[in-house]
Amino acid sequence: MGPVETYLIPAVNGVAYGLLLFVVAAGLTLAFGAAGVLNLAHGTLYAVGAYAAAVLTDGSWLALAAAVAAGTTLGAAAGAGLAVAVAPLASRGHLSQALLTFGIALVAGALLVLAFGADDLRPVVPPVLDQPVSLAGRAYPGYRMAFIAVAAVLAVAGWAVLTRTRAGARLRAMVDDPDMLAAVGTNPRAVLAAVLAAGGAAAGFAGALGAPIIGAGPRTAEMVLLLSLVIVVLGGLGSVPGAFVAAIFVGQVQSLGVVLLPGLAPYLLFAAMAVVLLGRHRRSSGVLPGGHR
Amino acid sequence: MSALLSASRLHRRFGHLWALAGVDLELAPGARHAVIGPNGAGKTTLLNLIAGTVRPSSGRILLDGDDITATSAARRSRLGIARTFQTPALCASLSALDNLILGAWRHARPTAGQWRPGRYRRLAVRCLRQLDRLGIGHLADHPVHTLSHGQRRLLEIAVALAAHPRLLLLDEPAAGLSDSDLPHLVTCLRRLPAAVTVLLVEHDQALVAAVAEVVTVLHHGQRLASGTPEQVATDPAVAEVYLGTPPAGEGR
Amino acid sequence: MTAPTLRWAGDDRLSGPPVPPWAVAAAAAVLLAAGLPWLVEPYTLTTLARIMALGLLAVSVAVLTGHAGMPTLGQVAPYAVGAYTTALLAKAGHTTGPVQLLVAAGAAGLFSVLVGIPLVRTRGVVFLMVTLAVGELAAVGADQWRAVTGGTDGLAGIPAVTLTTGGDALTVTGRYWFVLGATAAALALVWWWLRSPMGMVLRGIRDNEARMHASGHHVAGVLLATYVGAGALAGVGGSLLVATQRYVSPADVSFHISALVLLAVIVGGAHSMIGAFVGAALVVTVRDWAAATVPGHGPLLLGAVFIAAVYALPNGLAGAWRPGSGAWRPGSGAHRLRRAAGRLAPWSARRGQDR
Numbered sequence: 001m002g003p004v005e006t007y008l009i010p011a012v013n014g015v016a017y018g019l020l021l022f023v024v025a026a027g028l029t030l031a032f033g034a035a036g037v038l039n040l041a042h043g044t045l046y047a048v049g050a051y052a053a054a055v056l057t058d059g060s061w062l063a064l065a066a067a068v069a070a071g072t073t074l075g076a077a078a079g080a081g082l083a084v085a086v087a088p089l090a091s092r093g094h095l096s097q098a099l100l101t102f103g104i105a106l107v108a109g110a111l112l113v114l115a116f117g118a119d120d121l122r123p124v125v126p127p128v129l130d131q132p133v134s135l136a137g138r139a140y141p142g143y144r145m146a147f148i149a150v151a152a153v154l155a156v157a158g159w160a161v162l163t164r165t166r167a168g169a170r171l172r173a174m175v176d177d178p179d180m181l182a183a184v185g186t187n188p189r190a191v192l193a194a195v196l197a198a199g200g201a202a203a204g205f206a207g208a209l210g211a212p213i214i215g216a217g218p219r220t221a222e223m224v225l226l227l228s229l230v231i232v233v234l235g236g237l238g239s240v241p242g243a244f245v246a247a248i249f250v251g252q253v254q255s256l257g258v259v260l261l262p263g264l265a266p267y268l269l270f271a272a273m274a275v276v277l278l279g280r281h282r283r284s285s286g287v288l289p290g291g292h293r
Numbered sequence: 294m295s296a297l298l299s300a301s302r303l304h305r306r307f308g309h310l311w312a313l314a315g316v317d318l319e320l321a322p323g324a325r326h327a328v329i330g331p332n333g334a335g336k337t338t339l340l341n342l343i344a345g346t347v348r349p350s351s352g353r354i355l356l357d358g359d360d361i362t363a364t365s366a367a368r369r370s371r372l373g374i375a376r377t378f379q380t381p382a383l384c385a386s387l388s389a390l391d392n393l394i395l396g397a398w399r400h401a402r403p404t405a406g407q408w409r410p411g412r413y414r415r416l417a418v419r420c421l422r423q424l425d426r427l428g429i430g431h432l433a434d435h436p437v438h439t440l441s442h443g444q445r446r447l448l449e450i451a452v453a454l455a456a457h458p459r460l461l462l463l464d465e466p467a468a469g470l471s472d473s474d475l476p477h478l479v480t481c482l483r484r485l486p487a488a489v490t491v492l493l494v495e496h497d498q499a500l501v502a503a504v505a506e507v508v509t510v511l512h513h514g515q516r517l518a519s520g521t522p523e524q525v526a527t528d529p530a531v532a533e534v535y536l537g538t539p540p541a542g543e544g545r
Numbered sequence: 546m547t548a549p550t551l552r553w554a555g556d557d558r559l560s561g562p563p564v565p566p567w568a569v570a571a572a573a574a575v576l577l578a579a580g581l582p583w584l585v586e587p588y589t590l591t592t593l594a595r596i597m598a599l600g601l602l603a604v605s606v607a608v609l610t611g612h613a614g615m616p617t618l619g620q621v622a623p624y625a626v627g628a629y630t631t632a633l634l635a636k637a638g639h640t641t642g643p644v645q646l647l648v649a650a651g652a653a654g655l656f657s658v659l660v661g662i663p664l665v666r667t668r669g670v671v672f673l674m675v676t677l678a679v680g681e682l683a684a685v686g687a688d689q690w691r692a693v694t695g696g697t698d699g700l701a702g703i704p705a706v707t708l709t710t711g712g713d714a715l716t717v718t719g720r721y722w723f724v725l726g727a728t729a730a731a732l733a734l735v736w737w738w739l740r741s742p743m744g745m746v747l748r749g750i751r752d753n754e755a756r757m758h759a760s761g762h763h764v765a766g767v768l769l770a771t772y773v774g775a776g777a778l779a780g781v782g783g784s785l786l787v788a789t790q791r792y793v794s795p796a797d798v799s800f801h802i803s804a805l806v807l808l809a810v811i812v813g814g815a816h817s818m819i820g821a822f823v824g825a826a827l828v829v830t831v832r833d834w835a836a837a838t839v840p841g842h843g844p845l846l847l848g849a850v851f852i853a854a855v856y857a858l859p860n861g862l863a864g865a866w867r868p869g870s871g872a873w874r875p876g877s878g879a880h881r882l883r884r885a886a887g888r889l890a891p892w893s894a895r896r897g898q899d900r
Contacts, residue, residue, distance in 0.1 A: 032670075036670075038670045038673070038674055040677070088856070089855070089856070092858070094669065094670045095616060095669060095670055095673065096855055096858065098670050098673055098674075099616075099673075099807075099851075099855050100852060100855045100856070102618075102804070102851070103804075103848050103849075103851035103852035103854075103855055104848070104852060105848075106801075106804055106844060106845075106847060106848030106851055107845060107848035107849055107852065108848075109844065109848075110842070110844040110845035110847075110848055111845065113844075114841075114842075114845070222681065222800055225677075225681075226677075226678060226681040226682070226685075229674050229675075229677060229678045230678055232674070233671075233674065233675060233678065237671065263689050263690055265685075265689075266682040266683075266685045266686045266689070267682075267686070269678075269682060270660075270678075270679065270682050273663070273675065273678065274660075274662075274663035275663075277663035277664070277666055277667060277675070278662070278663045278666070
């Protein structure tokens with residue numbers, strides 16, 4: 001491989017990786033921004049989709065479609081289930097809710113390993129997607145190119161929903177000004193359920209479709225959660241455009257970064273978070289009465 | 294005599310909303326200055342700007358001639374500005390005495406802020422006397438969460454005073470007080486040391502009348518009127534803002 | 546009954562018992578623990594030593610969670626730094642126990658300074674989130690940095706610890722006493738610091754940060770110092786772990802250890818140092834029992850108990866409220882204030898204080 005290929009392929013992989021993480025992290029950041037709930041089981045929702053793909057796919061398009069449908073539905077159901085589990089703790093604060101989702105992630109992760117074993121499982125994709133794709137004289141990994149296309153469409157569709165529909169406008173308003181929730185008379189529980197279910201559906205969809213990129217295994221949920229958290233911090237809590245930029249960045253760190261500076265990925269990610277945290281808070285001025293915890 | 298605090302052309306906006314749109318304020322040393330106005334007039338924002346918990350979008354604040362516009366709230370406290378909050382801000386799990394000691398810790402001379410053996414004890418003795426003077430000495434070792442709202446209000450003022458401030462900022466001290474607590478507050482405010490300059494943001498007209506020597510009225514983030522309580526009470530512009538109609542000869 | 550902080554004579558309201566009764570109990574407990582080698586088998590001693598190492602990690606989490614009001618899932622990071630530093634030191638020939646402890650504490654402290662400077666600017670759920678990321682990144686780092694940490698295999702065959710330079714390697718009993726002594730000393734130091742005025746300043750910040758700012762306290766500095774101290778403490782725990790089991794791998798500093806330790810703190814009470822320690826003992830014992838009785842189901846049990854603990858907490862992480870207990874236990878009032886402000890936390894953390 002020539003020098004350009006050495007970096008171009010990982011860069012393209014990085015875009016696919018980044019878009020994959022974006023679809024997942026967007027749900028996480030919106031749930032946090034709109035309802036204040038940090039869903040630490042979000043990685044598990046991805047893992048559910050990935051396991052669905054690993055189990056259901058057999059190389060046919062039908063199986064792939066079934067896997068995606070299964071992943072999306074299971075993700076949505078799990079998201080709604082999380083909302084129900086977390087609801088009794090609403091009076092105790094967001095910290096308790098976040099910890100509950102953490103406990104659920106532990107249990108769900110253990111159950112997945114019990115059901116599917118401790119090995120990494122790979123899905124079987126339709127053979128035509130496994131072929132490299134030729135573009136401008138260079139060969140690119142086929143599945144990732146297809147994934148980029150799908151994810152790009154999804155991102156545009158999601159953006160359209162957020163900016164052009166009433167539900168999307170409401171969601172953005174709630175992220176911007178939480179007091180609006182009370183003023184408009186929206187049921188916070190309904191909002192939480194809707195946001196967690198939608199985020200879960202996105203995560204499950206991403207898991208099913210993205211399984212060839214980030215596969216199903218015992219560390220999947222942890223890994224996806226960690227990267228999603230980093231993206232949420234880098235992009236700003238509740239900000240979808242920020243999550244997009246951050247996700248592309250993280251995707252590149254995880255693929256191109258591994259080629260350029262092997263082994264330094266974790267430190268790069270932490271350094272990026274540190275820069276963001278230091279920069280952002282210097283702009284803020286003082287504290288709230290009563291202590292803002 | 295030069296002003297202790299001089300704020301000029303203060304602006305503060307939140308998104309598209311201008312909470313303060315050009316406010317000037319001067320506080321003479323020892324003044325008892327009240328800021329009143331309808332809700333949303335920018336009173337608490339003004340207080341927060343002077344206290345340092347919020348930075349102005351533009352404008353300057355001078356304390357005794359020194360520019361403190363960019364100084365942090367903690368540093369302003371060490372320079373002599375103390376404040377209370379609309380909801381009494383106290384450390385709820387600590388005792389009343391410990392709250393007072395924490396208030397005095399960074400200010401008590403000598404060796405302010407340093408941790409030397411016996412310093413806690415010396416401060417404790419001093420603060421206990423202060424609590425006795427306020428009439429709540431019997432509550433010294435009660436955790437704050439067991440105190441009533443009125444007691445917390447008095448305690449918070451004591452905590453602010455424990456720092457021996459030059460300027461005391463009070464954010465709606467009468468808020469939430471029952472009719473039986475109000476006279477205690479009035480007495481407490483009347484007994485504040487003459488050397489301390491007091492800026493009081495308040496809705497309760499009775500308290501303002503009892504304590505303030507100068508009153509500034511804010512409306513929509515701008516200064517509407519300023520003067521003695523009587524002057525402000527008979528100002529037609531003020532009456533229109535508060536009552537919606539020109540006054541019919543009633544002074545208050 | 547006067548609050549524990551008022552201690553000196555001269556004014557009735559300022560006096561208290563000269564030697565608190567529970568201090569006597571603590572001294573007795575340490576003496577009892579020291580006598581155990583004559584009563585139990587060496588395997589139990591090793592288990593107890595491991596519990597003590599993990600207990601220090603739990604106390605480190607408790608200090609941040611309960612006293613600073615900043616629940617954390619990331620203290621495994623400095624714990625890992627302390628453990629791996631000690632392993633590398635020992636492999637390089639430096640087996641003197643006290644030296645290992647000091648270097649481990651120093652390394653973990655330095656790590657905590659670097660991590661803490663950006664971290665300490667966040668609060669509440671955002672802080673939890675970033676500490677989780679830090680803990681995870683540390684685990685990933687331990688996994689990937691083969692050259693230094695040995696990667697997934699970890700570092701094995703670590704030479705036994707000695708008490709003095711060039712001295713004899715300690716036996717199992719000797720190691721147990723070393724760990725016991727180091728733990729008792731560390732806990733005494735933490736206890737002394739927590740009940741000093743500095744501890745009171747920290748609790749003040751936990752209860753009402755705005756008030757502390759307004760009173761002139763350097764809040765960020767105190768929180769950073771606390772974070773670094775807690776990190777050094779966790780580093781000592783990691784060092785003792787390596788001294789005990791003479792082996793370290795990423796499994797010792799994984800996600801699950803973070804969960805285990807936080808559970809220990811929740812169960813034992815975030816505000817009580819002893820509670821955290823006892824909680825750690827409880828959780829480790831149950832985990833070992835589960836590993837023997839229902840192998841492979843450890844993580845499931847951990848998760849289930851975690852969920853139960855979170856649901857069962859009467860006041861969220863503030864722990865059970867006990868009336869009249871003074872400065873050590875926050876009342877529901879403190880928690881109400883925190884909760885009320887906590888509703889605003891995600892947005893205020895993002896948007897600054899434009900409210």
